[in-house]
Amino acid sequence: MVTTTLGADSAALGDFAGLARLRRGAAAGSPQATREVAQQFEAVFIGMMLKSMRAATPGDSLVDSDASRMARDLYDQQLAADLAKKGTFGVARMLLRQLDPQAAGAEPVPSGDGVAPALDGNALAALRRIEGIRRDAGLDAATPASSLPAAFKPGTPDAFVREVWPHAQAAAGELGVRPEVLVAQAALESGWGRSVPRHADGRSSHNLFGIKADRSWNGARVENSTLEYVDGVPQRQVDGFRAYASWGESFRDYARFIQQNPRYKQALENAADSSAYLHELHRAGYATDPAYPAKIQRILGSDALAEFLQTAAVKSAPRG
Structure with a gap:
């Protein structure tokens, strides 16, 4: 009846059964399902990049714990979902062109042309773009918590x-x-x-x-x-x-x-x-x-x- 709430759209990152159902809906010709499939996969893609970025960044052994890592992972899931919803990296647009060219208003792109023009094949540039968006939104770790709006203050x-x-x-x-x-x-x-x-x-x-x-x-x-x-x-x-x-x-x-x-x-x-x-x-x-x-x-x-x-x-x- 009651279940864990991850925030709007973020739960989809771990809902692979849901992704499979959406994929079947897209195959059946549902434009709405097709668009959502593309958006969900962009969220998964961004989530994987965030995970790689975290893995490449040394943690703080003084404050790092299972609890803090859980909170950080939930935050990253929500961030990935929000960025995907805005179409930040263009992955959803590229997939939509593949799945439904008419809905996307473009010709299908050959599968060998890469993932998305916005990435230009450069994962490091994509990660830097994520960091820039975090700073612009006031969510970077270097930003003092007191300067953030109350609704977005990070917690521990x-x-x-x-x-x-x-x-x-x-x-x-x-x-x-x-x-x-x-x-x-x-x-x-x-x-x-x-x-x-x-x-x-x-x-x-x-x-x-x-x-x-x-x-x-x-x-x-x-x-x-x-x-x-x-x-x-x-x-x-x-x-x-x-x-x-x-x-x-x-x-x-x-x-x-x-x-x-x-x-x-x-x-x-x-x-x-x-x-x-x-x-x-x-x-x-x-x-x-x-x-x-x-x-x-x-x-x-x-x-x-x-x-x-x-x-x-x-x-x-x-x-x-």
Whole structure:
């Protein structure tokens, strides 16, 4: 029912089954499917270049961790999807000319002519172009966070944990679960707060738990792309999600959602056991991803949470 949200269009980077279906639609002569196929493959192409660029750049061993790498990968996926949507590198246009020359308004290009004129066969130039776009958009690492608009300020797993911890404690007290479990679940659903669904004007929905806006929801809502698993196969869909005014409201609504929904009764009865709680949530249909509980457990063991909990324990320890 509820599933991890990666932000508009970014989920397609890992949805290869969806790409196959789009390819079949394009082969059947659907102009819309043809255009989307081209755009999806451009996103995959850009994602591969970003991955190569990351691999060629030395990491910072002092702050690098599984958690920070997860957040970075989610950010790169969203960036690749956004660049592909704008047709930045021309890969989609080239593929569209191959798949549907009439729709593209051009003659098909021979397969040996390269990938796209915008790249000129020079991968390094393409990577530099990505870096230039990042700088122009104010997303380069050298740009001070304070100079960026609030909606685009980069975050870290550590900052995310510190920001939501008080709200997690309050919600955990209502449910009887450990607060770090809720932080880990919110981190998975939102990409450590970086991939929260947004309104059309860019405002955050503050939806950290991927709770959808069904018929019972009378509040604000936002449309967003999401990855659902159907018979174990990931499929991209667009759904309505609940929107809140703050992170605290998101945690409070999550607690109400779990408490008021009868199908999560077993999860609540096992709230004291984190593993059992997550298993029962998944079994009741909270998420369709078969690996949902395991992914949250991995985040529970991440450096960001471990270091925060250790610091919190030291601060709360009685002083002699």
